[in-house]
Amino acid sequence: MASSKKPSPLDRVLGRLGSLDPVNLANLAQRLARERGLFEGIFNTLQDGVLVADADGRIEYANAAARRLIGLGDQELAGETLRRLVPGLRLPAGDGAAAATHEFELTYPEPRTVRLHLLPFATGEGGAARRFAIILADITREKASTEERIAAESSASLRLLAAGVAHELGNPLNSLTIHLQLAARKLPKLSAAKTPAAAKDAAALAESLRVCEAEVVRLDGIIANFLEAIRPRPPDLAETDLAAVLAEVLRFQQQELADRGITVEAETPAALPPVMADRNQLKQIFFNLIKNAAEAMRPGGRLRIRTRADDERVYLLFGDTGSGIRPEDLARIFQPYHTTKPGGHGLGLMIVQRIMREHGGHAAVESKEGVGTVVTLDFPRKDRRVRMLK
Numbered sequence: 001m002a003s004s005k006k007p008s009p010l011d012r013v014l015g016r017l018g019s020l021d022p023v024n025l026a027n028l029a030q031r032l033a034r035e036r037g038l039f040e041g042i043f044n045t046l047q048d049g050v051l052v053a054d055a056d057g058r059i060e061y062a063n064a065a066a067r068r069l070i071g072l073g074d075q076e077l078a079g080e081t082l083r084r085l086v087p088g089l090r091l092p093a094g095d096g097a098a099a100a101t102h103e104f105e106l107t108y109p110e111p112r113t114v115r116l117h118l119l120p121f122a123t124g125e126g127g128a129a130r131r132f133a134i135i136l137a138d139i140t141r142e143k144a145s146t147e148e149r150i151a152a153e154s155s156a157s158l159r160l161l162a163a164g165v166a167h168e169l170g171n172p173l174n175s176l177t178i179h180l181q182l183a184a185r186k187l188p189k190l191s192a193a194k195t196p197a198a199a200k201d202a203a204a205l206a207e208s209l210r211v212c213e214a215e216v217v218r219l220d221g222i223i224a225n226f227l228e229a230i231r232p233r234p235p236d237l238a239e240t241d242l243a244a245v246l247a248e249v250l251r252f253q254q255q256e257l258a259d260r261g262i263t264v265e266a267e268t269p270a271a272l273p274p275v276m277a278d279r280n281q282l283k284q285i286f287f288n289l290i291k292n293a294a295e296a297m298r299p300g301g302r303l304r305i306r307t308r309a310d311d312e313r314v315y316l317l318f319g320d321t322g323s324g325i326r327p328e329d330l331a332r333i334f335q336p337y338h339t340t341k342p343g344g345h346g347l348g349l350m351i352v353q354r355i356m357r358e359h360g361g362h363a364a365v366e367s368k369e370g371v372g373t374v375v376t377l378d379f380p381r382k383d384r385r386v387r388m389l390k
Helices: 009-015 022-045 064-070 146-191 196-230 242-259 279-295 348-358
Strands: 049-054 059-062 100-106 112-123 129-138 238-240 263-267 275-277 302-309 313-320 362-368 372-380 386-388
Touching: 022 064, 049 064, 059 064, 064 129, 146 196, 238 242, 238 279, 242 263, 242 279, 242 302, 242 313, 275 279, 275 372, 279 302, 279 313, 279 348, 279 372, 348 362
Parallel strands: 263 302
Antiparallel strands: 049 059, 049 129, 100 112, 100 386, 112 129, 238 275, 302 313, 313 372, 362 372
């Protein structure tokens, strides 16, 4: 049966291309350019992203909203594929393929939750050419439920209250420090006493002052770590070489590790893929992990650091030969104020996990009592800052 679809005016014009003279061809080209500009303008005013890809997933067109969501320019999109931008995405196969919907997270250029609606369509004579139309909708706000917003507001209020309490605690600590220093200056006069009893009292007072000063320093450290935990700074992301930052931290801690009798074995290939990260926050993570590992080991212990990468992520593994962590403690290792170390504040690993999440990655801990602990950090590669949700 012949098709009942009537040819469009453009189809009729294109059918007569061979008979058009140069003037009519020029007029046709101008008309097509105007129509292309009109459609470009329409698509670029849309708030949702629009992509067109061929049967192999190669992107042929992207409107302004799509380029903004993905964080790529016109030239960077050239040659890109859907699978590269959205790892794990499967294109529907077959002529009768139905539409598909996916959700995924973007962490670059800013954290976003995006819904992707993919619709196959056919073009060309007889529908021989197969393509995909893709609509990208930013659903970040939609995903934030009322309960989550209330929880966030409550959390912010608690952080504000806690910060005020920490500040108020800092004032009497400063006063205590000053008075302890004054007492320490007067101590030599008491120590000069002639009687044995007075000398004994002076020695006891000196010991008490030393204990008080140490406790003030410890409390000050607790407050500083507490404020760091409740008032995190957003990361200042830039292209970063993880191996270079790690080498800098190891050089700084080299003497301390040597004094503890700890041997460091670090394997960091020069060709490690770059990541988007805050260099200073990375140093904070590495200092925390290396310090934890060193404190868990006796002289003669070994700290092994390994790096690896796959198509999506870059991994850093810190392994120690320490005493390990009990299973019941391992389950709470990232909880605030949970620590197994005498004098520990229990905020270090919580800060590590928070920083990793803000970088689009996460930290994992494996441990066995009497054998040691391995902490694995994984970062999204600079060109792979996307994660599928479903």
